[in-house]
Amino acid sequence: MIEITTHQNYYIAKIKFAEANMEQSDLFKQEIINELDSGHTHILISFENVNYIDSSFLGALVTSLKHAMAMGGDIAVYGLNENISQLFELIRMNKVFKVFKDLPGSYQAGWIA
Template sequence: MIFQVQPHEDYILVELLVKEANLAYADTFKQEMVKLIDRESKPYIISFKNVDYVDSSFLGALVSSLKYAISKHADIAVAYLNKDILNLFSLIRMDKVFKIHQTLPPQQPA
């Protein structure tokens, strides 16, 4: 299982369970996100709390998922980026594309 899903009142939390968000998981992540979005068109927050690094393939899958989400009137934000991942987002200006939460918005699970 690449991530676990936890519905909240205003968003759906997608907590990545892999330490290495790389090309080994990119396609699966994209496919699973499409399934989720097809099921429920809500804002999603992807938590990188367990993730040590992200490579370009996984980043591409994240962008692809965002594009799909927007086409379905949903949205994707990210949370808990470590220093290296935050630097990566900033480097290629993904910080202009994704809303970045330091922590999760304070809400109770639905």
């Protein structure tokens, strides 16, 4: 479902499916929360493979972010396609999550050192 890679004290979670919907939301949320609970409190989520996202998956993202913040951590996203990026702006998720165009953008912004 997701592939986790490590970069210093940050973790990159690559979503491996094209449709981020209700079918995947619970398992995705549990995988992210498991990573957070194991001490990986700063996670950058890659949406490079995702073409579609629904409200249940957005809810899983927000729940994961709340869990991270309660632990002193954070979750950011990158690689949103144009439609998902517009959706994030429309519902103001871009004010809730740090959103980067790509992985190098997160380095340049200083989110990943």
